Amino acid sequence: MGVTCVCQLPLAEGKSVQQTIDLLHKKLEQLGAVKQGSFTVDCETYHATGNASGQPTKLLYVMHNSETPLSCIALFEGGPCLTADGNFDVLMIKLKSHFQNAKGHKVESRGSRYRYCDFLIKVGAVTMSSSARGISVEVEYCPCVVPGDCWNLMKEFMQSFLGPSIPELPSVFSSKPEGLYAPVDCVDTMTQYLEMFSKVRKQQVLPGTTR
Amino acid sequence: MSGVGPAVRVSIESTCEKQVQEVSLDGMETYVPPLSMSQNLAKLAQRIDFGQGSDSDEEGVEAEPRDPQEWGKTEAEEDEATVKFQPSLWPWDSVRNNLRSSLTEMCVLYDVLSVVKEKKYMALDPVSQDPSAGKTPQVFQLISKKKSLATAAQLLLKGAEKLSKSVAENQENRRQRDFNSELLRLRSQWKLRKVGDKILGDLSYRSAGSLFPHPGTFEVIKNTDINLDKKLPEDYCPLNVQIPSDLEGSAYIKVSIQKQAPDIGDLGTVNLFRRQPKAKAGTQPWHVKLEAAQNVLLCKEIFAQLSREAVQIKSQIPHIVVKNQIISQPFPGLQLSISLCHSTGEKKNQRASPEKPKPDDHLYVLEHNLHQLMREFHKQTLSSIVMPHPASAPFGHKRQRMAGPMAYDKAEISSLQQNEGLLEKIIKQAKHIFLRSRTARTIDSLASRIEDPQIQAHWSNINDVYESSVKVLITSQGYEQICKSIQLQLNIGVEQIRVVHRDGRVISLSHQEQELQDFLLSQMSQHQVHAVQQLAKVMGWHVLSFSNHVGLGSVESIGNASAITVASSNGEYAISVRNGPESGCKVLVQFPRSQSKELPKSDVIQDGKWNHLRGPYKEVHWSKMEGRNFVYKMELLMAALTPCL
Numbered sequence: 064m065g066v067t068c069v070c071q072l073p074l075a076e077g078k079s080v081q082q083t084i085d086l087l088h089k090k091l092e093q094l095g096a097v098k099q100g101s102f103t104v105d106c107e108t109y110h111a112t113g114n115a116s117g118q119p120t121k122l123l124y125v126m127h128n129s130e131t132p133l134s135c136i137a138l139f140e141g142g143p144c145l146t147a148d149g150n151f152d153v154l155m156i157k158l159k160s161h162f163q164n165a166k167g168h169k170v171e172s173r174g175s176r177y178r179y180c181d182f183l184i185k186v187g188a189v190t191m192s193s194s195a196r197g198i199s200v201e202v203e204y205c206p207c208v209v210p211g212d213c214w215n216l217m218k219e220f221m222q223s224f225l226g227p228s229i230p231e232l233p234s235v236f237s238s239k240p241e242g243l244y245a246p247v248d249c250v251d252t253m254t255q256y257l258e259m260f261s262k263v264r265k266q267q268v269l270p271g272t273t274r
Numbered sequence: 275m276s277g278v279g280p281a282v283r284v285s286i287e288s289t290c291e292k293q294v295q296e297v298s299l300d301g302m303e304t305y306v307p308p309l310s311m312s313q314n315l316a317k318l319a320q321r322i323d324f325g326q327g328s329d330s331d332e333e334g335v336e337a338e339p340r341d342p343q344e345w346g347k348t349e350a351e352e353d354e355a356t357v358k359f360q361p362s363l364w365p366w367d368s369v370r371n372n373l374r375s376s377l378t379e380m381c382v383l384y385d386v387l388s389v390v391k392e393k394k395y396m397a398l399d400p401v402s403q404d405p406s407a408g409k410t411p412q413v414f415q416l417i418s419k420k421k422s423l424a425t426a427a428q429l430l431l432k433g434a435e436k437l438s439k440s441v442a443e444n445q446e447n448r449r450q451r452d453f454n455s456e457l458l459r460l461r462s463q464w465k466l467r468k469v470g471d472k473i474l475g476d477l478s479y480r481s482a483g484s485l486f487p488h489p490g491t492f493e494v495i496k497n498t499d500i501n502l503d504k505k506l507p508e509d510y511c512p513l514n515v516q517i518p519s520d521l522e523g524s525a526y527i528k529v530s531i532q533k534q535a536p537d538i539g540d541l542g543t544v545n546l547f548r549r550q551p552k553a554k555a556g557t558q559p560w561h562v563k564l565e566a567a568q569n570v571l572l573c574k575e576i577f578a579q580l581s582r583e584a585v586q587i588k589s590q591i592p593h594i595v596v597k598n599q600i601i602s603q604p605f606p607g608l609q610l611s612i613s614l615c616h617s618t619g620e621k622k623n624q625r626a627s628p629e630k631p632k633p634d635d636h637l638y639v640l641e642h643n644l645h646q647l648m649r650e651f652h653k654q655t656l657s658s659i660v661m662p663h664p665a666s667a668p669f670g671h672k673r674q675r676m677a678g679p680m681a682y683d684k685a686e687i688s689s690l691q692q693n694e695g696l697l698e699k700i701i702k703q704a705k706h707i708f709l710r711s712r713t714a715r716t717i718d719s720l721a722s723r724i725e726d727p728q729i730q731a732h733w734s735n736i737n738d739v740y741e742s743s744v745k746v747l748i749t750s751q752g753y754e755q756i757c758k759s760i761q762l763q764l765n766i767g768v769e770q771i772r773v774v775h776r777d778g779r780v781i782s783l784s785h786q787e788q789e790l791q792d793f794l795l796s797q798m799s800q801h802q803v804h805a806v807q808q809l810a811k812v813m814g815w816h817v818l819s820f821s822n823h824v825g826l827g828s829v830e831s832i833g834n835a836s837a838i839t840v841a842s843s844n845g846e847y848a849i850s851v852r853n854g855p856e857s858g859c860k861v862l863v864q865f866p867r868s869q870s871k872e873l874p875k876s877d878v879i880q881d882g883k884w885n886h887l888r889g890p891y892k893e894v895h896w897s898k899m900e901g902r903n904f905v906y907k908m909e910l911l912m913a914a915l916t917p918c919l
Contacts, residue, residue, distance in 0.1 A: 064681075064683050130683050130684060131681040131682060131683050131684075132684065132687065133677045133678040133682065133687060134677075134678045134679070134680075134681040134682070135678070136681070146678075146679055146680070146681045147678060147679055148677070148678020148679055149678060150678075248681070249681040249683075250681075
């Protein structure tokens with residue numbers, strides 16, 4: 064588990080989601096990256112019910128990542144988060160009276176996983192209720208857990224296949240009280256995914272991108 | 275009443291209660307006077323039929339002489355006829371009858387007794403027997419005696435039969451009790467259950483986590499084929515067990531490593547030399563039998579597991595499974611064979627094999643480890659299924675439980691799950707054992723072949739199954755204190771040997787024997803030069819040059835030659851040593867120019883100062899030097915060349 068950076072890739076001009084992904088795959092393969100299976104990141108939304116009226120309802124996101132297959136991560140919007148094992152899903156069913164599952168809000172990113180030396184690149188199509196909404200790119204530099212030590216390296220690497228549209232330093236790292244030199248964990252990755260998902264959710268449905 | 279009209283006179287008189295005796299002509303009725311109490315009783319008594327119910331006693335009484343007093347009341351006798359007509363008028367009739375008869379009896383008895391007592395009227399005399407009647411002929415006497423004897427004998431026989439029956443019953447009971455107690459003992463050690471009228475037991479390790487499909491049932495039988503009359507043999511046991519025929523006999527797993535491959539015709543025929551299980555004193559025969567059968571079952575399970583893995587695992591050189599043997603090649607030219615030896619009890623006449631299997635052919639450690647691994651495997655399956663575990667996660671390693679909450683990624687999770695099979699583990703262990711023994715042999719053979727310098731090996735006692743280490747010291751005899759330069763730590767792994775040098779260099783050697791031998795030889799040759807260096811320090815000589823790997827001279831096939839040049843304290847003499855692992859040592863001594871006679875006088879260097887130039891080298895006939903080893907010889911040489919003060 065190293066430092067990760069998740070970003071949304073804008074669509075290439077005149078290309079669909081799948082075509083853009085294919086293009087990116089081709090680039091990665093030319094670079095020398097090796098495909099290593101696939102990955103999935105999903106996110107379910109829960110409304111907290113039964114709280115005092117007047118307060119805005121807080122949203123709870125329960126996320127799974129195929130990279131940590133035994134775990135389940137629950138995040139409050141901008142609040143605390145927890146890492147649990149797979150039984151947390153069962154617990155959420157039991158807590159139905161307090162947290163209601165927003166069925167239509169399930170967001171998922173699915174795609175292939177590439178390895179290029181110490182880098183892991185995951186290019187996925189973000190789907191929301193079976194319509195492709197965008198492309199997510201996750202780059203992980205496995206040997207390092209301190210973002211401040213490897214961010215420039217990652218930036219340079221991302222430039223090699225993403226071109227000019229490289230992301231900024233993720234805000235998760237910069238907003239930490241310990242600064243850039245605090246070790247990262249899987250919650251940071253999931254927070255980035257969550258931010259990206261909510262961005263995707265807000266944007267308009269791209270015309271003609273249903274798969 | 276008086277106020278109502280003329281009173282009507284009503285005379286009231288009692289009904290005629292008394293019997294009218296006679297009515298006189300004038301109409302006067304004379305009544306029979308009413309009976310007095312006693313008369314009434316007498317009248318009632320007349321009604322009682324004393325004759326009834328006493329008929330049965332009539333005969334016994336008749337023998338007695340009749341006495342007129344017996345019937346004190348004669349009139350009662352006469353009245354009987356009249357009373358008999360109404361037998362059951364009275365509800366107490368039967369009681370009365372019985373009372374009457376008993377009274378009669380009592381009266382008779384009383385009368386007889388009183389008569390006899392007074393002896394006035396009657397005397398009791400014994401009746402004289404007819405003497406002729408007693409005179410029976412002797413034949414009759416004999417017959418009657420015989421008859422009575424026969425009856426007595428019959429009685430006695432009957433009694434004896436009863437006795438013997440009860441004794442047999444007792445014994446049967448005891449046997450039954452023995453069977454039950456044996457059964458109880460069996461139950462305390464083995465799993466039993468009742469199916470129909472049979473008692474079945476379970477031999478298998480299923481409850482311990484085994485997944486082997488063999489049912490492993492045995493049947494408990496009562497030993498009944500013993501003759502009651504005969505004395506019970508010493509080892510008689512009322513309980514017997516019947517084990518499945520394929521589990522009979524004894525079995526063991528044989529693991530061996532062979533150097534050269536035997537021809538294919540020999541495959542699969544493993545010498546089955548039988549090891550009789552020795553019964554410990556005090557154990558039941560069934561226990562020994564069951565334990566042997568269980569061992570057979572475990573061996574079969576191990577072998578089945580190994581052969582399944584042997585077929586499944588893809589290795590560069592495929593594992594061969596032939597009959598009861600699995601053959602694998604851990605190293606080229608080396609064969610690891612794991613075989614299941616199962617000898618049934620009947621096959622005693624095993625063919626005498628010409629090549630007697632050597633006892634050290636076995637790798638007992640591996641056989642033991644196989645059993646242990648199998649049990650570990652059992653425990654794993656058991657603990658993951660049966661054992662109580664937290665609801666959130668399977669029972670197992672704590673790290674496994676923490677994998678979810680700590681968000682372990684794929685690589686970490688896969689490192690937790692060890693999925694190495696039994697065969698892979700045992701092959702790895704075999705490789706390690708082989709490598710270890712070969713290393714030991716190499717070191718030992720070098721140590722015995724080469725006396726100077728000496729090799730010492732210190733083996734560590736505690737080893738891992740996959741790794742062990744040995745410390746190798748190269749020293750010279752008598753100079754252990756000053757020559758400590760070469761200390762090697764050999765870490766023997768599964769595939770290779772890692773050598774850690776004293777100065778921290780790490781060299782990896784493969785499993786090839788030659789590599790280790792060459793390495794040690796080169797180290798030994800270096801040692802000699804190091805020893806000279808150390809000696810020079812002690813002797814006060816100066817080291818002029820030192821090289822572990824000289825680039826000059828003949829090329830060594832193993833490693834490099836090393837060389838050193840030392841000068842005596844006053845600089846007159848110099849000793850140059852070149853030592854190669856193959857070429858051996860060459861010692862040259864440089865003399866001062868002044869001492870050399872054969873050096874032609876040069877025209878150029880006439881001046882006296884040139885005498886200080888170094889002279890020519892002369893080789894020392896090293897083998898002719900006195901001294902027990904190289905360093906000692908060198909010390910003598912140095913001492914000889916050191917100027918006397």
